[in-house]
Amino acid sequence: MNEKTLKVLFLGPKGTYSHQAALQQFQCISDVEYLAATSIPQCFNELEKDTSIDYSVVPLENSTNGQVVFSYDLLRNRMIQKVLSSTASADANRITPDIEVIAEQYVSITHCLISPIELPNGIESLGEFKEVIIYSHPQVWGQVEGYLKSLAEKFPQLTFSRSDCSSTSESVNHCMRSQTASCNKILHLAIASEMAARLHNAYIVEHPINDKLGNTTRFLVLKRRESACNYELKDYQQPQVNLLTFTTRQDDPGSLVDVLNVLKIHSLNMCSINSRPFHLNENDRNWRYLFFIEYYTDRNTPENKERLYRDISAKSKQWCLWGTFPRNERYYHK
Numbered sequence: 001m002n003e004k005t006l007k008v009l010f011l012g013p014k015g016t017y018s019h020q021a022a023l024q025q026f027q028c029i030s031d032v033e034y035l036a037a038t039s040i041p042q043c044f045n046e047l048e049k050d051t052s053i054d055y056s057v058v059p060l061e062n063s064t065n066g067q068v069v070f071s072y073d074l075l076r077n078r079m080i081q082k083v084l085s086s087t088a089s090a091d092a093n094r095i096t097p098d099i100e101v102i103a104e105q106y107v108s109i110t111h112c113l114i115s116p117i118e119l120p121n122g123i124e125s126l127g128e129f130k131e132v133i134i135y136s137h138p139q140v141w142g143q144v145e146g147y148l149k150s151l152a153e154k155f156p157q158l159t160f161s162r163s164d165c166s167s168t169s170e171s172v173n174h175c176m177r178s179q180t181a182s183c184n185k186i187l188h189l190a191i192a193s194e195m196a197a198r199l200h201n202a203y204i205v206e207h208p209i210n211d212k213l214g215n216t217t218r219f220l221v222l223k224r225r226e227s228a229c230n231y232e233l234k235d236y237q238q239p240q241v242n243l244l245t246f247t248t249r250q251d252d253p254g255s256l257v258d259v260l261n262v263l264k265i266h267s268l269n270m271c272s273i274n275s276r277p278f279h280l281n282e283n284d285r286n287w288r289y290l291f292f293i294e295y296y297t298d299r300n301t302p303e304n305k306e307r308l309y310r311d312i313s314a315k316s317k318q319w320c321l322w323g324t325f326p327r328n329e330r331y332y333h334k
């Protein structure tokens with residue numbers, strides 16, 4: 001039982017997909033205060049700085065357009081900072097980050113084309129304008145590419161432009177404010193969720209407009225490693241997912257395979273691999289990569305965790321385990 005109100009940070013304002021992920025994650029808890037951050041970096045920074053915040057929910061990847069690079073790079077930067085500041089220890093290659101991943105969440109993405117004003121003929125009303133400016137979060141463009149192309153083909157006389165906002169829900173705010181300040185030949189639209197349209201009293205022109213039905217975004221739930229907060233989702237019925245990042249001895253042939261082979265030796269099944277470029281400092285050379293892998297563990301594997309970690313230390317240059325958390329059953333939904 002939690003005695004205090006849980007404080008949960010998400011990319012705001014209310015009505016973002018991150019907000020939906022946070023609501024899904026903590027729906028079983030009655031006393032939760034949801035706090036809106038203004039950017040993904042703030043979701044990390046505030047959690048680290050403000051010890052009154054218990055959890056933070058951040059997007060990690062989308063089933064249509066892949067990595068949310070903002071989040072990957074914020075994790076990467078934290079590992080690199082630790083590499084630079086860590087002093088020699090018994091296991092010098094192992095880095096322990098200040099934040100930890102405790103859960104994952106999946107939100108089904110149904111994008112809507114949203115207007116601040118009522119359009120009497122729906123989408124056909126666009127023909128009455130000279131210019132249309134569409135606002136959204138940068139991650140969204142790659143999820144609606146086909147739809148925006150067909151819109152431009154349908155209205156060849158119209159000038160379309162795109163403008164990035166800090167989140168989808170913020171883009172609804174933005175188009176409402178811009179429409180009020182704009183001439184009546186320009187229409188300001190947003191791409192966001194139905195919830196965002198409802199919360200801002202805006203009008204849905206068309207939906208769903210994402211190119212792929214079943215489009216889903218995966219979120220991570222973070223906490224400070226030291227935090228004593230005892231809300232935990234230990235679901236041992238599900239396989240446990242381990243998120244690990246590492247750098248390799250890049251000039252040694254086979255150095256990546258050597259790390260991955262450790263999983264094979266310990267009978268561990270890898271379920272994802274990604275990479276991001278990194279520089280240890282400004283003089284560091286280009287084209288170095290930090291790898292993100294996820295692998296499953298359960299009650300029986302690995303037989304010897306300490307041995308696994310020793311083997312990873314021996315084969316990688318630096319590595320860190322961000323967390324071990326249950327596979328969310330929404331992972332399997334289409």
Ligand SMILES: O=C(O)C(=O)C[C@]1(C(=O)O)C=C[C@@H](O)C=C1
Pocket residue numbers: 011015016017018019059062068109137139140166167168169217
């Ligand atoms: O802007 C939002 O609504 C968010 O929660 C962020 C975010 C993301 O960064 O991936 C989440 C889901 C959608 O794919 C688009 C944007």
